[in-house]
Amino acid sequence: MSLQTIGKINEALARRPAELEKARAEGKKVAGWFNYNVPEEIIHAAGLIPVHLGTGGDNRLVELGARYISAMNCVFTRQIMGQFAEGGDEYIKNSDVVFIDVTCKQLYRVYELVRYYFKARAEILGVPYNFQVGAGKEYFRREVAAFAAKLEKISGSEITGQALRHSVDVYAGIRAAVRELERIQAGPETPITWHEVYDVIQAAYYLDKDTYLSLLGELLSEIKDAPANPKVKTDAPRILISGSVIPPGDRKVLDLVEESGGRVVVDDLWSGFAPYLDTDVEEASLEGIADAYLARHPHGSLPVLDIGQDKRLKNIKKLVRDYRVNGVLFHTLRYCDCFTFKAAETKNVLKTLGVPFLEIHTEYARSDIEAIRTRLEAFIESLGTRLEITSGLIGAGI
Amino acid sequence: MSESVAFAGVDVGSLGSKSVIFEDGKIIGSSILRTGLKSEESGLDALDAALEDAGRRRGDLKYIVGTGYGRISAPYADKTVTEITCHARGAHFLHPKTRTIIDMGGQDCKAIRLDEEGNVTDFAMNDKCAAGTGRFLEVMANVMKVGIEDLGELSLNATEVLPVSSTCTVFAESETISLIARGEKSENIIVGIHHAIANRIHGLFSRVGIENDVFFSGGVAKNVGMRKALEDVMGIRLAQPEGDPQLAGAIGAAILAQEAWSKKKILAVV
Incomplete structure (x- = not known):
């Protein structure tokens, strides 16, 4: 039986484009954004409506986008260009301005191209290469201050301390609720699946934040007393998904994992749980927000010269322990070099812990479905055998 | 009974x-x-x-x-x-001593690592194109106008390995036709074809590593020329089951x- 609150979230999503149109007609402004390090709470505090943009999984849009961006760019960025070219995406259409942070350089190219080809009002937010050094922190603080100034100019009003505090509280509430959802779905018996939680996380891309926080509260109350979902296989190998973006609309690999008998229990995807993992704004100021964003789970595109200092790897290891993960599935999109280049080192680090690792390299075209299915099934078979050995089934001669 | x-x-x-x-x-x-x-x-x-x-x-x-x-x-x-x-x-x-498998089938190639009980510990697959597969050899046998079953034996008579640089079936076919047109000895071209595949397979193993004994499985494993090319290129000895x-x-x-x-x-x- 599906959860009632998830039905309400889906209804709210269906209403959202019309709500945005109405809000804009009443003079409100919508700030769409791409990438990972845009501090959304500042958009919220500025009185603008934040919307996280970008979808995946549509090869037709990828082909269309390739007329405007190199075919050597990743399929996600090509699809975004396709979305701008076609002009059918309700959220892009309703964005008065688009912010793109320079975390992934391919999305920086999108910033240049949407201005050039589609005359979009796009702005960038610089991100330092090195988050550890003082100069990097100072640079990002200045970028965030400039970002806030742009927002004030667009909204026509100042970001007050009170508004900032309220927004920081709303986002802290959302993050706490999402962490709780992620914890609950990973339990042995759970009323909500990881896939459902992933969809709920991506509903935050679009919904009004106060409404979303309230719906998260309802969802947590509902699942507190709800029976376990019988579809969740309690004895299935527990999988962590890492790697390239899996945006709304792209469910190719996620569906195949489930069809192959695996159970995803956690992810560190920047389109999923990563922004909620360890983002904690301790001080409700622009500087406090900037520092908190630099201190959180880093995006794979940022260079880390010392593997021992790579917080992304440290967090993956922690998630493996905390979520009792049996194997890691590293999803890489074609030409998403930042994550593809990190697959080998991630594999090597996990190998030292004895954690099996599988990289799936794919794109939005469906031609490799059966090849991926074979890899996933073989991976899940091998994880299943390991579980049987550790549980003593095979040792007992069964 | x-x-x-x-x-x-x-x-x-x-x-x-x-x-x-x-x-x-x-x-x-x-x-x-x-x-x-x-x-x-x-x-x-x-x-x-x-x-x-x-x-x-x-x-x-x-x-x-x-x-x-x-x-x-x-x-x-x-x-x-x-x-x-x-x-x-x-x-x-x-x-039973197998710890690494090279499996070459009709449409894909796999590098598989296993433990002492025969359980899979790691694997990598090439199935994005026909390179390193039985299909690749079939196409090349057709170009060389020899039977697929004779390809391996012929390669053993080569006097030198002519480089076939491409592992894309279509480009390798063009490259092979050019070598034939140049009047190169058939056996030398055929051994070059086998080496092109072996080089490709060697790359696949960089992802999972190699541990002895190495077992060659799949239909292509019956090709003696392919066995020799793999041993020469990868510097290994294949098990003789x-x-x-x-x-x-x-x-x-x-x-x-x-x-x-x-x-x-x-x-x-x-």
Whole structure:
């Protein structure tokens, strides 16, 4: 039986484009954004409506986008260009301005191209290469201050301390609720699946934040007393998904994992749980927000010269322990070099812990479905055998 | 008369359909047929041929495991398992010291690592294109106007290895035609083709590593020229199993059929 609150979230999503149109007609402004390090709470505090943009999984849009961006760019960025070219995406259409942070350089190219080809009002937010050094922190603080100034100019009003505090509280509430959802779905018996939680996380891309926080509260109350979902296989190998973006609309690999008998229990995807993992704004100021964003789970595109200092790897290891993960599935999109280049080192680090690792390299075209299915099934078979050995089934001669 | 306790493994690949009948821990029958248009029919034909070879009937079988790319159309099977797991178990049966498998089939190539029990510990696959597959060799045999079964032997008569730089089937075909037009000796071109594949396979192993003993399975493993090229390029010695390496997947499937049946029987008692 599906959860009632998830039905309400889906209804709210269906209403959202019309709500945005109405809000804009009443003079409100919508700030769409791409990438990972845009501090959304500042958009919220500025009185603008934040919307996280970008979808995946549509090869037709990828082909269309390739007329405007190199075919050597990743399929996600090509699809975004396709979305701008076609002009059918309700959220892009309703964005008065688009912010793109320079975390992934391919999305920086999108910033240049949407201005050039589609005359979009796009702005960038610089991100330092090195988050550890003082100069990097100072640079990002200045970028965030400039970002806030742009927002004030667009909204026509100042970001007050009170508004900032309220927004920081709303986002802290959302993050706490999402962490709780992620914890609950990973339990042995759970009323909500990881896939459902992933969809709920991506509903935050679009919904009004106060409404979303309230719906998260309802969802947590509902699942507190709800029976376990019988579809969740309690004895299935527990999988962590890492790697390239899996945006709304792209469910190719996620569906195949489930069809192959695996159970995803956690992810560190920047389109999923990563922004909620360890983002904690301790001080409700622009500087406090900037520092908190630099201190959180880093995006794979940022260079880390010392593997021992790579917080992304440290967090993956922690998630493996905390979520009792049996194997890691590293999803890489074609030409998403930042994550593809990190697959080998991630594999090597996990190998030292004895954690099996599988990289799936794919794109939005469906031609490799059966090849991926074979890899996933073989991976899940091998994880299943390991579980049987550790549980003593095979040792007992069964 | 005691009841027959026989098990079958059916491996439907893109080019060949293989089946093995297993009884009392031994192979008592097998078959290798060309895969037809319908993989279900091909699997059943291979199964019946193996049963005939073993002198058994379908009713004698306690459990059937299907594998290979045709496993998605195997309603006759009690269970399906990927060819990766099956090749590991089959190679372990044929050569227990196997720790690494090079599996070259009709449409893909796999690098598989396994533990001392024959369980998969890591693997990598090349199936993005025909390079490093039986299909690649078929195309090249056609260009060279020789039978696929003669390709390996011919390569052993080469006096030098002519480089065929491309592993894209279409480009390699053009490259080969150019070498023929230049008047190069056929055997030298053929050994170049084998080396092109071996180089590609070597790259695949950079992702999983190599540990001895190395077992070469799949239909291409019968090609002596390919075996030599792999040994020369990768600097390894391939194991020399007694059984047919093309049957490794079907053997593994038959072993898994026996294990699944035993498990089911014990759980039913418990």
